[in-house]
Amino acid sequence: MTLESLSFIEAILTSAVSAGTIYLIASVGECVTERSGVINLGLEGIMAMGAITSFIITLAYGHLAAILAAALVGAVFGLLHAFLSVSLRLNQIVVGLAITWLGLGLSAFMGAPEVARELLKALNPSVPEFLAELKQAPRLPEVRVEFLAGIPIIGRALFSQNALVYAGLASAVLLWFILFRTKWGLSLRSVGENPALADTAGVNVFAIRYLAVVIGSALAGVAGAYLFIGYQPFWVENLTRSRGFIALSLVILSSWSPLRAIAASFLFGGVESLQFRIPLRGFGAETPQLIMMLPYIITIVTLVLISLASKGRIPAPAALGKPYSREE
Amino acid sequence: MSEDLLASPGPAPTLTPKVEMRGIVKRFPGVVANDRVDFTIYAGEIHALLGENGAGKTTLMNILYGIYTPDAGVIRVRGVPVRLRSPRDAIRLGIGMVHQDFRLIEAHTVVENVFLNYDGLGFIPKWSALESRLEEIASNYGWRLNPRARVGDLSPGEKQQVELLKLLVRGADILLLDEPTSVLTPIETKVLFKTMRRMAEEGKSIVLITHKLSEAMSVSDRVTVMRRGRIVLSKPTREATIEELSAAMVGGQLIGNAGLEERPTYPAVDAPTLQVSGLSVMGDEGVLAVRDADLTVNRGEIVGIAGVSGNGQIELVEAIAGLRKPVRGKIMLNGLDVTGASPRRLMELGLTYIPPEGKKWGIVPELSIYENVALRVARYKPYSRMGVINWRKVAEVAGKVVSEFRVDTSSIKSRAGSLSGGNVQRLILGRELTTSKPSLLVAAYPTKGLDIAASEQVRRILSRLRSEGVGVLVLSEDLDEILELSDRIVVMYGGRVVGVVRRGEATPELLGIMMSRGVAASASA
Ligand SMILES: Nc1ncnc2c1ncn2[C@@H]1O[C@H](COP(=O)(O)OP(=O)(O)OP(=O)(O)O)[C@@H](O)[C@H]1O
Numbered sequence: 001m002t003l004e005s006l007s008f009i010e011a012i013l014t015s016a017v018s019a020g021t022i023y024l025i026a027s028v029g030e031c032v033t034e035r036s037g038v039i040n041l042g043l044e045g046i047m048a049m050g051a052i053t054s055f056i057i058t059l060a061y062g063h064l065a066a067i068l069a070a071a072l073v074g075a076v077f078g079l080l081h082a083f084l085s086v087s088l089r090l091n092q093i094v095v096g097l098a099i100t101w102l103g104l105g106l107s108a109f110m111g112a113p114e115v116a117r118e119l120l121k122a123l124n125p126s127v128p129e130f131l132a133e134l135k136q137a138p139r140l141p142e143v144r145v146e147f148l149a150g151i152p153i154i155g156r157a158l159f160s161q162n163a164l165v166y167a168g169l170a171s172a173v174l175l176w177f178i179l180f181r182t183k184w185g186l187s188l189r190s191v192g193e194n195p196a197l198a199d200t201a202g203v204n205v206f207a208i209r210y211l212a213v214v215i216g217s218a219l220a221g222v223a224g225a226y227l228f229i230g231y232q233p234f235w236v237e238n239l240t241r242s243r244g245f246i247a248l249s250l251v252i253l254s255s256w257s258p259l260r261a262i263a264a265s266f267l268f269g270g271v272e273s274l275q276f277r278i279p280l281r282g283f284g285a286e287t288p289q290l291i292m293m294l295p296y297i298i299t300i301v302t303l304v305l306i307s308l309a310s311k312g313r314i315p316a317p318a319a320l321g322k323p324y325s326r327e328e
Numbered sequence: 329m330s331e332d333l334l335a336s337p338g339p340a341p342t343l344t345p346k347v348e349m350r351g352i353v354k355r356f357p358g359v360v361a362n363d364r365v366d367f368t369i370y371a372g373e374i375h376a377l378l379g380e381n382g383a384g385k386t387t388l389m390n391i392l393y394g395i396y397t398p399d400a401g402v403i404r405v406r407g408v409p410v411r412l413r414s415p416r417d418a419i420r421l422g423i424g425m426v427h428q429d430f431r432l433i434e435a436h437t438v439v440e441n442v443f444l445n446y447d448g449l450g451f452i453p454k455w456s457a458l459e460s461r462l463e464e465i466a467s468n469y470g471w472r473l474n475p476r477a478r479v480g481d482l483s484p485g486e487k488q489q490v491e492l493l494k495l496l497v498r499g500a501d502i503l504l505l506d507e508p509t510s511v512l513t514p515i516e517t518k519v520l521f522k523t524m525r526r527m528a529e530e531g532k533s534i535v536l537i538t539h540k541l542s543e544a545m546s547v548s549d550r551v552t553v554m555r556r557g558r559i560v561l562s563k564p565t566r567e568a569t570i571e572e573l574s575a576a577m578v579g580g581q582l583i584g585n586a587g588l589e590e591r592p593t594y595p596a597v598d599a600p601t602l603q604v605s606g607l608s609v610m611g612d613e614g615v616l617a618v619r620d621a622d623l624t625v626n627r628g629e630i631v632g633i634a635g636v637s638g639n640g641q642i643e644l645v646e647a648i649a650g651l652r653k654p655v656r657g658k659i660m661l662n663g664l665d666v667t668g669a670s671p672r673r674l675m676e677l678g679l680t681y682i683p684p685e686g687k688k689w690g691i692v693p694e695l696s697i698y699e700n701v702a703l704r705v706a707r708y709k710p711y712s713r714m715g716v717i718n719w720r721k722v723a724e725v726a727g728k729v730v731s732e733f734r735v736d737t738s739s740i741k742s743r744a745g746s747l748s749g750g751n752v753q754r755l756i757l758g759r760e761l762t763t764s765k766p767s768l769l770v771a772a773y774p775t776k777g778l779d780i781a782a783s784e785q786v787r788r789i790l791s792r793l794r795s796e797g798v799g800v801l802v803l804s805e806d807l808d809e810i811l812e813l814s815d816r817i818v819v820m821y822g823g824r825v826v827g828v829v830r831r832g833e834a835t836p837e838l839l840g841i842m843m844s845r846g847v848a849a850s851a852s853a
């Protein structure tokens with residue numbers, strides 16, 4: 001193998017991880033939400049809100065505050081979702097799509113130069129206003145794990161990334177552990193399988209669903225923050241480009257397991273970065289549309305394959321999408 | 329068969345009441361499900377609770393388990409008056425219930441099901457310690473149960489053991505079992521009864537709801553009969569007789585085989601409605617469940633399929649009903665080759681299928697009774713025209729189903745899911761038979777979960793159909809029923825038809841031998 005192709009592979013892997021982390025953070029959270037029986041189609045909108053929040057707050061107070069604020073904004077949207085879908089028992093599809101439109105609209109509004117400038121002025125008058133009009137923010141710094149980053153091929157991909165990449169991986173492992181090894185995780189999964197049974201066993205179905213939706217939405221907010229300050233720190237409208245919906249299908253692809261979500265997310269991160277590199281290497285230059293479709297086509301094909309492999313029985317949580325009410 | 333079900337009833341229980349229910353009243357819209365009921369459970373006893381469908385047995389137990397609040401009455405547990413607001417309250421008092429339908433999460437493992445929200449667990453439970461605890465309890469009762477198995481992969485008998493484990497780890501010593509034997513094979517029933525006896529010896533009290541009098545007689549220490557919401561008899565089992573119990577259940581009038589006497593002469597052999605030849609069918613595990621089966625059902629004849637469950641009967645019947653594609657062989661319905669035809673096409677060609685486990689496969693519990701009837705008829709005139717349902721006509725026929733098949737309900741607008749187990753079965757039979765005129769009726773376990781009178785009624789319906797010239801193929805686990813009904817009995821063993829016995833030549837002994845060893849003995853084909 002030539003040195004050039006080695007470094008090409010290394011570059012692909014590295015950008016697979018950094019692009020994949022957007023999906024990882026969002027789909028790990030959605031795994032938790034869906035395991036409790038609620039589907040959150042609002043991911044796309046919440047991600048967009050997380051991104052715009054991180055843009056303005058980074059300028060005003062810096063990175064850490066931006067990440068926390070994005071999580072908080074996500075959590076607020078999650079509360080709204082839970083109130084409508086869990087308490088009022090509205091159709092989860094409708095609620096989720098409404099939240100997506102709300103989030104996309106609101107983030108576009110906040111991102112408009114005049115509005116962003118005013119927001120920045122209100123939050124921190126000492127920061128020069130024109131920064132908001134540049135539509136840029138400082139990128140999250142890389143944190144190189146000195147020794148390990150030197151490992152050939154995978155070292156740079158895994159150990160020379162920003163803090164949110166590591167946090168995303170850690171949250172996948174942690175949430176997997178919570179879901180499958182703790183008492184609370186068992187209760188949560190039971191609520192997603194059979195809420196009536198969990199209820200009679202004394203599990204607080206409503207509290208668990210609220211919490212699961214809020215956790216998933218907060219992580220979607222963080223995924224949006226990562227998308228902006230960790231991946232592409234230049235604000236454009238429609239920054240998310242359906243990534244929230246891809247994260248939703250990655251949840252199915254990882255059969256609702258945060259650990260498998262790591263593999264699924266990085267795989268799609270890889271596909272996405274290939275999409276930018278293939279034209280550079282010569283072919284597909286005349287038909288960029290085809291290549292842009294790649295992630296979506298692969299999503300559909302893998303979903304079909306999974307469905308065939310599991311004989312049509314995708315192991316979804318049995319109560320997914322079904323509102324629960326006490327009386328019969 | 330009743331004698332060998334259990335070694336011997338235990339020693340006379342000491343008569344300390346553990347639970348006293350006094351003057352319990354529970355009304356539902358249109359019915360009084362429990363009418364001033366007094367019910368006592370003593371320490372260390374197995375207490376059989378009998379009664380027809382809709383008598384109020386399940387309701388009474390649901391009250392004791394905290395699912396329903398009674399409209400009147402008091403409950404004392406170990407002498408102390410209690411108020412039970414939820415199953416959690418009941419569990420805390422040592423009362424546990426296993427429902428008619430299992431309440432388990434199929435996707436989870438045994439240990440996860442048992443310890444869901446268990447109080448003594450820390451945030452991070454020691455799962456392996458919990459697993460060995462389950463293994464210990466299981467071996468104490470002689471069960472073979474893997475705590476790590478997925479519950480969806482277990483047999484009904486094992487699922488029941490998981491339900492019992494849920495109660496046992498929470499320290500339940502008053503166990504309410506609602507028709508636990510209706511889903512079990514005879515061997516599994518035996519294991520359960522051994523377990524129950526063992527539990528009683530440990531001082532636990534067990535309420536056993538059943539429709540099988542022989543079970544009540546052989547396993548219980550005390551027997552109580554309910555009828556229309558009231559207690560009509562309660563005494564030590566050894567002082568009771570089967571005749572007395574069945575009379576108490578139906579309210580004095582004795583039931584017999586009167587309806588079955590008008591059996592015409594043996595039907596014409598040369599009018600087959602169903603001919604199955606060389607049929608092989610794949611089972612769920614990917615091995616052939618039916619091998620090379622031949623079978624004929626003539627018009628005006630009842631053919632019973634006998635066999636220990638799991639010997640291919642259900643797969644055979646499902647293949648005939650179009651629910652499984654045969655691997656080899658041929659199925660002819662009224663002279664037409666229908667191998668591999670869809671259930672809908674078969675229905676149009678005159679086949680009516682009554683599925684097993686009616687509550688699961690036969691109705692949509694969330695819909696009302698008449699909507700469930702509509703599901704069956706909505707495609708046909710005069711119930712719909714150009715895709716628009718004529719609800720008046722549907723309601724008419726639903727009313728007919730309810731009255732002719734005596735579905736016990738206050739209105740056809742009631743949710744089908746609120747019907748008692750037996751009434752669901754009547755609704756399904758009624759719906760299928762009122763709305764179509766089949767030439768072949770295939771019924772899988774049609775009397776499972778039905779009380780004596782209702783079973784009798786179903787058998788009467790089947791006989792009536794037969795005398796009207798319908799061919800009937802019936803699957804049953806109850807040998808007595810098969811013997812009583814069938815003109816010919818097909819015995820299956822290991823997926824093969826090992827013999828066909830004519831009425832008159834069949835005895836329980838002969839069938840028993842064929843079913844357990846697969847030898848055709850001297851049976852004529
Ligand atoms: N949740 C409910 N809502 C309305 N009616 C009910 C409800 N539960 C029971 N009933 C009615 O109360 C009566 C008693 O029902 P119950 O289930 O206690 O009978 P059962 O003796 O257990 O019968 P089976 O042997 O068929 O199970 C029936 O008429 C039934 O329709």
Ligand SMILES: [Mg+2]
Pocket residue numbers: 385386387428506748749
């Ligand atoms: Mg009942």
